[in-house]
Each structure stands twice: as structure tokens, then as C-alpha cells.
Amino acid sequence: MDIRTKNKIESSLEIKVEPFRSGIRKTNPHKHHKYMEIVYLSQGEGAHTIDYDTYQIDQPILFFIQKDQMHHWNLQSDPKGYVIIMKKGFLDNSKDKQLIDLIGELSHYPSLSVKETSTINQLFDLLTKEVKLSGKYQHDIVEGLLKTLFSKLLNHSSPKVENQSTYNATFIQFKELLEGGDQVINSVNHYAELMHTTPQNLNSIVKNATGISASVFIGEYIIKEAKRMLLYTNMTASEIAFHLNFKDSSHFTRYFKRKVEVTPVQFRNS
CATH class of the missing domain: 2.60.120.280 (Regulatory protein AraC)
Known part of the structure; x- marks a missing residue:
């Protein structure tokens, strides 16, 4: 589906x-x-x-x-x-x-x-x-x-905005690249190259905007996407693993469990 x-x-x-x-x-x-x-x-x-x-x-x-x-x-x-x-x-x-x-x-x-x-x-x-x-x-x-x-x-x-995040055009471009690709690439270097900047600069921009590093931001996005697919589609673990650029379903399952503390199947059935 x-x-x-x-x-x-x-x-x-x-x-x-x-x-x-x-x-x-x-x-x-x-x-x-x-x-x-x-x-x-x-x-x-x-x-x-x-x-x-x-x-x-x-x-x-x-x-x-x-x-x-x-x-x-x-x-x-x-x-x-x-x-x-x-x-x-x-x-x-x-x-x-x-x-x-x-x-x-x-x-x-x-x-x-x-x-x-x-x-x-x-x-x-x-x-x-x-x-x-x-x-x-x-x-x-x-x-x-x-x-x-x-x-x-x-x-x-x-909630009141006290510690205001600074969002800028570069961060929005990074989000668009992350969210708009056919596959999610779990690599800060990959997106830095697409944006013609250094991984260090991209990491600084993302951290200034969100308070977390670019690699953590990408990881959180991967888990969000995985949860959406598990909840709202009938895609198998292998299909989700391919979409999220994992080498196989077992690698995806280990990654998901490490982040969420349950397996994809357990999350889908909960």
C-alpha cells in the first residue's frame, strides 16, 4: 500500500x-x-x-x-x-x-x-x-x-520561544535535499558535497539551527521515515531497508532496534 x-x-x-x-x-x-x-x-x-x-x-x-x-x-x-x-x-x-x-x-x-x-x-x-x-x-x-x-x-x-533557533537558507536547503531524494543517504559528507560546502560547515549550520549535529539530525529523520512506513504502509522490512539505503533488512532491523528499543515488527504491531 x-x-x-x-x-x-x-x-x-x-x-x-x-x-x-x-x-x-x-x-x-x-x-x-x-x-x-x-x-x-x-x-x-x-x-x-x-x-x-x-x-x-x-x-x-x-x-x-x-x-x-x-x-x-x-x-x-x-x-x-x-x-x-x-x-x-x-x-x-x-x-x-x-x-x-x-x-x-x-x-x-x-x-x-x-x-x-x-x-x-x-x-x-x-x-x-x-x-x-x-x-x-x-x-x-x-x-x-x-x-x-x-x-x-x-x-x-x-510553548513560548525562549532559546530561539536560527534557521537559514542553507539549513532549509539541507532539509530539502534530505527529504526530497529518492533514497535517504546516511552521510553528512554526501549532503555537504551536494551543497558545495564542507561537512564541518554543514554540521555547524545544523547544530546552530537545531542543537544537534548533522549526523544525529539525519539519523532522527531516518527513524521518522521508518516509523511512517511501518505505520502507514504494508512495505516489508526489506523494502523499507532499500528505501532508506540500508544494505539489507537485518542491518535496518539492528539500527531501528538500537534507536527505538524495539524491532520494526514489534513497533508495527504495538
């Missing part, structure tokens, strides 16, 4: 902001391959699962779903809120480092409990209108509104 992929944005668009669709109750596990999704709910009860973590919806609440993350909804009441869909191309066309840093900080928190809503609701409402307009300075207007919105969310949400 392949993981279901949904696409909710036209190919010609780089960003989309719209009200959260009313009437949604339950969705099947799926992912979005071409974009990240930021969901703000001011109404609604139930649960939202991202990868293998389930969050109870205690609104107002914000969810950050990264590209290729699995997620699904299980709602018990009519939701109300907004959705931002953002492709990599939107950020590639941005010259505003602060906006990229703010998105990086937000992406560190899959779920945020929002404390102040009046201004945030107004900003979302403005964005739904402005992203549909065209003009010489329209991209700047949208970026300005996004910066204000994301700054407000980080200032008036829990």
Missing part, C-alpha cells in the same frame, strides 16, 4: 490562504508532497495526528505540517479556522531572511496553543484577500502580513 498523497493547491500558485473547510470530520492518513501546511483552528473539537503523535484540539491552536509528513483528522464538531499552504518556490522567491527564520522557528513546533486571537484572526482574514490580488508590490504585502502573523503567533503561543 502506497502512502496517499493529496494536492490542494493549483500548480500555478506558490501560496494559498483560505478558511478551513467546514464539514471535515475524519480524513484518512495522507501527506502533501509539494508543500508545507499551517492550520489554525479557532473552533472544533477532536484530535489531529501528525506522523505518530496525536494532539487533542484545545482551540485556539496552530498545527505545522511539514512537507511529506503524514497526518489525519478526527474531529467531533464543526471546525473553524484558516489554512496556509506554502510551496518551496514561495520561499525561494523571498529575499526576506527574517520571514524564512520565522517559518523555521514555527516548524520546530508541530502544535502551538494560541493565547491571543483577535489580531491573529484579522491577519488571517487579510491574507485570504491579499494572496488573490496581483500587483507590483503584492508579494511584499503578503510577506509583510506573514511576518506579522508568524511573529504574533510566536509571541502569543505556548
